[in-house]
Amino acid sequence: MEEDFPIDDTYRPQSIEPRWQARWQAAGIGEVDLGGARRPYYNLMMFPYPSAEGLHVGNVFAFTGADIHGRLRTMQGYDVFEPMGFDAFGIHSENTAIKQGIHPKKLVAANTRNFRRQLERLGGRFAWSHTLDSTDPAYYRWTQWIFLKLFQAGLAYRKQAPVNWCPSCRTVLADEQVISGHCERCDSMVEQRSLEQWFFRITAYADRLLDHLPDMDWSEVIKTAQTNWIGRSTGASLTFAVEAPAVGQIEVFTTRPDTLYGATFLTLAPSHPLALAIATADYRPAVLAYIEQAAQTPSAEADGERAKTGVRTGAFARHPLTGEALPILVADYVLGGYGTGAVMGVPGHDQRDFAFAQAMGLPIRRVISPSAEEDSPLAEAFTAESGVLVHSGPYSGLSVAEGKAAIIARAEQDAFGTAKTTYHLRDWLISRQRYWGPPIPIVYCDHCGAVGVAESDLPVLLPETDDYVPQGTGASPLASIPAFVNTSCPRCQGPARRETDVSDNFLCSSWYFLRYPSHPDVTDRPYDQTLIDKWLPVDSYIGGKEHAVLHLLYTRFICMALSDLGLLPFEEPFLRFRAHGTITFQGGKMSKSRGNVVTPDDLFDRYGADTTRLYLMFLGPYQEGGDYSERNIEGIWRFLQRVHRLVAQSTNGPRACAAPHLADLHRVVKRVTEDLETLKYNTAIAALMEYNNLLRQREDAISHQELATFTLLLAPLAPHLAEELWQALGGAFSVHEQPFPTYDPAQLVEATATIVVQVDGRVRERLTVPAGTSQAEVRRQALELEAVQRHLADAEVARVVFVPDRLLNIVRED
RNA sequence: GCCGAAGUGGCGGAACGGCAGACGCGCCGCACUCAAAAUGCGGUGGGCAUUGCCCGUGUGGGUUCGAAUCCCACCUUCGGCACCA
Numbered sequence: 001m002e003e004d005f006p007i008d009d010t011y012r013p014q015s016i017e018p019r020w021q022a023r024w025q026a027a028g029i030g031e032v033d034l035g036g037a038r039r040p041y042y043n044l045m046m047f048p049y050p051s052a053e054g055l056h057v058g059n060v061f062a063f064t065g066a067d068i069h070g071r072l073r074t075m076q077g078y079d080v081f082e083p084m085g086f087d088a089f090g091i092h093s094e095n096t097a098i099k100q101g102i103h104p105k106k107l108v109a110a111n112t113r114n115f116r117r118q119l120e121r122l123g124g125r126f127a128w129s130h131t132l133d134s135t136d137p138a139y140y141r142w143t144q145w146i147f148l149k150l151f152q153a154g155l156a157y158r159k160q161a162p163v164n165w166c167p168s169c170r171t172v173l174a175d176e177q178v179i180s181g182h183c184e185r186c187d188s189m190v191e192q193r194s195l196e197q198w199f200f201r202i203t204a205y206a207d208r209l210l211d212h213l214p215d216m217d218w219s220e221v222i223k224t225a226q227t228n229w230i231g232r233s234t235g236a237s238l239t240f241a242v243e244a245p246a247v248g249q250i251e252v253f254t255t256r257p258d259t260l261y262g263a264t265f266l267t268l269a270p271s272h273p274l275a276l277a278i279a280t281a282d283y284r285p286a287v288l289a290y291i292e293q294a295a296q297t298p299s300a301e302a303d304g305e306r307a308k309t310g311v312r313t314g315a316f317a318r319h320p321l322t323g324e325a326l327p328i329l330v331a332d333y334v335l336g337g338y339g340t341g342a343v344m345g346v347p348g349h350d351q352r353d354f355a356f357a358q359a360m361g362l363p364i365r366r367v368i369s370p371s372a373e374e375d376s377p378l379a380e381a382f383t384a385e386s387g388v389l390v391h392s393g394p395y396s397g398l399s400v401a402e403g404k405a406a407i408i409a410r411a412e413q414d415a416f417g418t419a420k421t422t423y424h425l426r427d428w429l430i431s432r433q434r435y436w437g438p439p440i441p442i443v444y445c446d447h448c449g450a451v452g453v454a455e456s457d458l459p460v461l462l463p464e465t466d467d468y469v470p471q472g473t474g475a476s477p478l479a480s481i482p483a484f485v486n487t488s489c490p491r492c493q494g495p496a497r498r499e500t501d502v503s504d505n506f507l508c509s510s511w512y513f514l515r516y517p518s519h520p521d522v523t524d525r526p527y528d529q530t531l532i533d534k535w536l537p538v539d540s541y542i543g544g545k546e547h548a549v550l551h552l553l554y555t556r557f558i559c560m561a562l563s564d565l566g567l568l569p570f571e572e573p574f575l576r577f578r579a580h581g582t583i584t585f586q587g588g589k590m591s592k593s594r595g596n597v598v599t600p601d602d603l604f605d606r607y608g609a610d611t612t613r614l615y616l617m618f619l620g621p622y623q624e625g626g627d628y629s630e631r632n633i634e635g636i637w638r639f640l641q642r643v644h645r646l647v648a649q650s651t652n653g654p655r656a657c658a659a660p661h662l663a664d665l666h667r668v669v670k671r672v673t674e675d676l677e678t679l680k681y682n683t684a685i686a687a688l689m690e691y692n693n694l695l696r697q698r699e700d701a702i703s704h705q706e707l708a709t710f711t712l713l714l715a716p717l718a719p720h721l722a723e724e725l726w727q728a729l730g731g732a733f734s735v736h737e738q739p740f741p742t743y744d745p746a747q748l749v750e751a752t753a754t755i756v757v758q759v760d761g762r763v764r765e766r767l768t769v770p771a772g773t774s775q776a777e778v779r780r781q782a783l784e785l786e787a788v789q790r791h792l793a794d795a796e797v798a799r800v801v802f803v804p805d806r807l808l809n810i811v812r813e814d
Numbered sequence: 815g816c817c818g819a820a821g822u823g824g825c826g827g828a829a830c831g832g833c834a835g836a837c838g839c840g841c842c843g844c845a846c847u848c849a850a851a852a853u854g855c856g857g858u859g860g861g862c863a864u865u866g867c868c869c870g871u872g873u874g875g876g877u878u879c880g881a882a883u884c885c886c887a888c889c890u891u892c893g894g895c896a897c898c899a
Contacts, residue, residue, distance in 0.1 A: 180896070221894085224818055228895060235899085254899060267899095306897080338898045345899095351815085352897050424898055548894080582893085618838070620827065624819080632826060635838045641853090683828070686837035693837090756833050761880040763833050787866095801879050807832050811879045 011644035013608025017720045021120060029734060030082065030125045034517050034531055037079035042535050043070035044513050044574075046543035046551070047085040050111035052096050053599065055118040057616065057628055058544075058583045060600045064613045065580050065622045065681065066542040067124045071716035072676050073540075074125070075740035081535060082125050083516040085132040086112050089140070090505030091169055091185055094436035098469055104436045108135055118600060123609045123719050125736070132519045134508040139515065140438035141459035142526035143508050146558065147430075148441055148452045155201045155561055156430070158450060162271065162336070163429055165193040170470035171433040172197060174504060175426050176229075176550045192295075195474055198440060198501070199427040202557045206230050206423045209556055212572055219579040219623065225548035231424025236408050238344065238417035240266055240317035242278055243325060250274060250317055250328070253339030253422050256349060257411070258403030261392040262367035265345040266317050266328045267310065267356065270294035271336030278328060280314030287311050287330055294332045308333050308356040320416040321393060331356060339422050347381065354381035367392050368400065428554060430504050435468035435477040437502030445489035445496040454490045460498070476500045509551050510558040513538055513573065529569075538574045545579040552577070578679060581625020583616075603633075610718035611637050617681035617717065639689055640721055643714065646695060647725045650702045657705040662747050664694060665706055669743040672713045681717070688714060704729060709741045753805035757782045759791040760812055767808075775802040782808050 008015075024030070034040075045066035048059055063084075070082040088108040097104035112133060119126065132139055150156040164173045168188035172195060177184045202209075210230045213223045235255035242248045250266055268275045270291045279287040290311045310331025317326050326345075333352055334343050347357035347364040357364050366378050368387045375390060389395050389403045398406060411417030431440065439460045441453040453460055463484040468477050478484055478500040489496040517531040543552075555573055562568040603612040615636040620626035657665050668691040675684035691710060695702050708729050715722035715735050726735035755767040755778055765787040769778060779800055782788055788810065796813035 179894090221818060225894065228817060231895095231898065233898075252899080256899080308897085333897045333899095335898065343899045350899065352899070355897090422898080424895095545893085584892095618826085626826070629826085632839050638853090639838085645853095682826095683837080686828075689837055754833085758832080758880075761832090761878095766833075790866095799879065801832090803832065807880090809832080809879055 009645075009648060011641045011721070013610060013640075013720065014605075016724045017121075017123065017608050017610070020720045020723045021123060023723075024734070024736075025120075027734065029736060030127050031129055032079050032081050032127060034081065034535065037081075037534070039078045040535050041070075041073050041078035041080045042513075042538045042540070043073060043080050043082045044538045044541045045082075045084070046541075046547070047087045047509070047512055048115065049087045049090065049092055050108060050115040051092065052100070052107065052111055054111075054114050055122075055600055057600060060122060060612065061583050061616045061619075061625070062542065062544065062580050063119070063122065063124055064616055065679065066540075067122075068613075068617070068676065068681060068716045069540055069542065069679070070125055071719065071736060072740065074736060075712070075715065075738060077739065080125070081127055081130075081517065083130045083132075083513075084119060084124065084126040084128070085512060085516065086115065086134065087505070087509050087512070088112060088133055088135045089437045089502075089508050091171070091432070091434060091436070094434060094468070095169070095186075097436070103466065104468070105135070108133075118604075121604050121609055122600065122613070125719070127516075130516050130519050132512065132515060134512065135436075137459045137461055138520065138523065139512075140462075140508065142515065143438045143503070143511070144441040144453070144458050144460060145455060145526055146511060146562070147503060147507070148455065148458075149565055149567065150200060150561060151442070151452050153561065153565055155204070156198060157201065158196060158198050160194060160196045161199075162192045162194050163197055164190045165195075165474075166190055167472070169434075170472040172429060172431060174429045174506070176428075176553070193474070197429055197431040198442075198499075198503075200430055200557070202428045202554070203423060203425055205557050205560050206232065206425050208560060208571070209425075209553065212556075216572065216577075217575060218577040219545070221545055222548045222552060222577060222579055225545070226553055229425060229549040229553065232421060233423075234419070234421045236404075236411060236417050237340070237420035238320065238411060240320065240326070240344070240416075242274075242328070243316050243318050248274060248278065250342050251340045252342045252344045253420060254344055254346075256346065256404070257407040257417075258389060258392075258395075258398075258400050259346045259349045259367055260319075260321060260344070260407050261389075261395070262346040262348045262365045263319060263326060263344040264347060264357065264363045264365055265326050267331045267334045267343050267345050267353075268313075268328065269334040269336035269341040270330055270332055272330070272334075272341045275313070275330045278313055278315040283312055283314035287313055290330055297332075308352070308359045310356060310360060312360075320411070320414065327362070329360065337426065338424070348378050349381055349383055351381045351383060354378075366390065372397060428504075428557070430507060431501040432504055433474060433476045433501055434470055435462075435465070435502070437505060438462070438508065439478065439484075440499040440501055440503050442499040443487055443490055443496045444499065445492060445494055447494055448489055448491045448496075450499075451489055451491050451496075457490070462502075476502060478502070506550055506554050507558075510555045511562075513541075514559075514568070533569060536568075537570050537572060539576065541574040541577045542580055543577070544582070546582075548579075579623060581621065581623055583619075583625050584627045586627065586629075607633060607637055608720070610721045611640055614640070614685055614717055618685050620682060622679045622681050636685075639685075639692065640718065642696060643692055643710075644721065644725070646692065646702070647707050647711070647728055650707060651704075651728060653701040653707070654703045655705065657703045658700070661698075661703075661706065663750060664691070665709060666743040666747040669709065669713065669741045670748065673740070673743070676716060685717065688717075711735065712738055712741050755782075755805065756807045757785065757788060758807065758809040759788060761809060762791075764788055764791050771805055773805075775800070775804075775808075778802065778808050779810075782810065 045063055070080045074080045093104050093108055097107045164178045166173050166183040166188055168186045178190050181190055183190055210232055233255050236257040238252050240250045242250060275291060276287055310329045313328045315328045317328055319326055345353045347353040348366045349368055364378055367390055368382055369375055369390045370387050372388050385400050387400055389398045395403050395406055408419050439462055441460045443451050445451055463481050465481055485497050487496055487498050514527045517535045518527040522528045559568055559573040560571045563571045600612055615633045618636055668687055671687040672684045711722050711725045723735045750771055752768055753771045755769060756763055757765040757767055765785045767781055798811045798813040801809040
């Protein structure tokens, strides 16, 4: 079946790339026998949102790096599953659809086709028979099923709460989708609205999500981001009795119970339920005005730090240890949504409390000092955690750590408080008041309340409508489709109404990789357990860091929850995650609004996919990314031309590599292997360039072994050209199914060594000696060198430092 | 403010504590050409210079025979979080 492929004189990617792509497709190169694989290796990359603009260089960069990894593992003998799909639900698709006046369904179909065409041109080793589209009812049926499972387990719940509302997208957003008070999608300032919404109880998993991190083989940058986002802080919950005029209690959270003696006031968030209730008649109007004003201005969270404002309530709380009356104030620097929405004001040892105390004329007291002797007045808050307690009654003299423990113990004994842990992480807001998403599978019945749709009735199909523009009323477009809304209760069969919100797009992407192996053959379950056992958790996941606290955290949560429900045999879905870098353009973000999105078709047309792949990988370290500029592409183009020419002109050499060249050959195998395995694609390419330069400048004939090895090393990076060269070298189809070259460390040993000779640490001369020459011998030769004698002058030799086969440093006496 | 990453030629970037600047771009020179492009060959951190020498990895200290690399302090840039008690 082998066709004869006489190699062209010149490298013409435009003709060889489509030819090999067709051949690979016909041979099913990317497909793997999922059931029968002996060494399964799941090579995952983040499935893209198929935008109207098509694949951009950032996608190409990401996928190329992951594809190289998959190809390497394949050649190393693994059965690599490398699926690709489309994350096509969500606001992004919908906004484009609204803008262009094309129904999202049509738009997505066209965009997906275009993406697939581009991905095929790129030459990825994708298992297309398992591709999926999150907007396909056969997929989102199971997205809804996951919602139901969480609902049944009490992990999905509905509550009225202040939520982030994006006025431009006309929907609520999860905390993770709000970046410094702005919508991550459209950058609009986010407002607070009080709405009844669906949440996932991710906070119940906060400790587990956090505690697994240290042992996970993930890029540190992601682990740090998740650690910070979960934001666990330990301290105490303390209760203060409100004395007058009302009677009640205020619970505060503090990480510094040791500073309790320094509390001189209490502060409530404007949204605190007691804020108005405790105010005395005199202060009530001012408190009310402050609360109303705070409700209108963007929340403190949206605004960042600003001048402290607040009002007194006229009410006082009793200090649990000193009995002192502490004024209670309301101020917007205290966040309603964190801790208990109330803090004890310790101005001496908290910057914010200090600023607030100054603004409001409240007393500032030192209760922690660097040492027991030091007791100067405070010009600023002393926030160090090292020091001793002072002016703290019986606790004076204790260290901060001792003080914390002692005061918590006292609080527990006297029943005014207890040790407590709080988190920055909040529950995941799932509802979206939009059209283009999977409908939340819940029905509201007057008798039975919120009832899950029967599993047998899934999917709840997204109704066809041309009226999909969000209203901004807080209701989804689905609410105005009576045929969708009106239904019967799954439990009592009485009249009922459907939930009209759809779920967050991040739910779609939280489980897609569980589905890939089963899709599309398994239709009666979300995934087949045998395939899950065989293929998951994912061996390698490569993706962008922008999803550190979105997709990557949500996904871990969903898998943990499914694991607890006995639906998955593991808690952590990704054994290894590597964050690739970001491709910028002229130093800035590449975005449609800046009009600087570069699409790959142009590069494919001019240079071909292989040059594009290598060029992007050569831009800089893969995990750091780089700035896109076409300056360097000519260098890659020339390199591939030279490689092509070298092989085309050297097919008649000897079979085996001559002995003197073996060390070079083994060295390049070692370098490329190590660099590819650690995703250092830029230096792997440099090593191949060096070797290519070495071969083409060599006087004696180049062997088949050298060319074949080089071609195999090149294969993961430039799959089309490698296939072409492999063919020209008489190799059997396909180069991508050959074993990756291995090296023999014994062959790396050089016969001679170049020793750097230094005098006082400065290089003065070089010596070539047989490898393994002794220090005494190297020293003897070195001392005879003219340059050494000149620099040594008449000085005595104080000592000699010798690194075998590398360096000799002669140190002079002072 | 906090967390993270990083500062190296004209540019992108290489360098287990041991020859700084691999590899590539750009530039200069040469060859080929009527000419250009393409291609090939050579050169290319700065300074002084006759062999040679000095200075150089953001800044200032330190450790070391020896530091781009390790330690301390600082500056700058990028990314993330940001009144989280």
